[in-house]
Amino acid sequence: MALVGLNFTKISAERKGASENVRVESNVAITNVIEAKMPDPKKTILKFQFLFTSKFEPNIGLIELNGELIEMYDKDLGGKILEGWNKSKSLHKDVAPRILNAILAKSNIEAIIMSKELGLPSPIQMPKVEVKPKAASSVDKSESKSESKIEKDKKK
Structure with missing residues (x-):
């Protein structure tokens, strides 16, 4: 099994309106x-x-990406995958996660770029940093640790 390529064949993005609570x-x-x-x-x-x-x-926006992922297989495995698809329209359990994850990785990146261009929220929840207040004594300790690290760096 070898990934040969992953390409988009059609890209479509539309913004219809605005809303505060977007899913x-x-x-x-x-x-x-x-x-x-x-x-x-x-x-x-x-x-x-x-x-x-x-x-x-x-109903404030839609991003659609059509494409194709191309993979090379040994003749036997490729035949089994194709036969399974033609019979049940489902992917072989051994290849489905890898194929879908490769598609998601590239498609999500493109969708983030397109959503930014249209002024839509990111389709992926981005990590956020939250600062939680600490007790005064633990803040003092962390500050003194930072100061001592800086002092050590100055001595070098």
């Missing part, structure tokens, strides 16, 4: 799996076509 629902779905031509008869190339969406509710 973001993101989803990725594999829409099709097709076999591509490969000169090596021992290998199979599969294209996993996908649709990634981020919906900003209540």
Whole structure:
């Protein structure tokens, strides 16, 4: 198994309005799996076509990313994956997490960029730093530790 490529084929983003309480629902779905031509008869190339969406509710925005992830497999495994898709429209349990995680990694980054350009909230909850007040004695101790570290650095 080797990742050959991951490309977007269509990018769409829309902002419809504004709201204070925005919920973001993101989803990725594999829409099709097709076999591509490969000169090596021992290998199979599969294209996993996908649709990634981020919906900003209540109906204030939508980001849609269509694309395809291309992977190369040994002929046997590639055949099993394609056969499973054609029968049940679901991915083989051994490859689904890796494929979906690769799609999510690239799609989420693109969705963050697009949401910023449109003035929509980030589709991913970003980490936030919170400062909690400490007791006076523990603040004094941490300050003295910082001071002593600075003094040590000056001596070097």
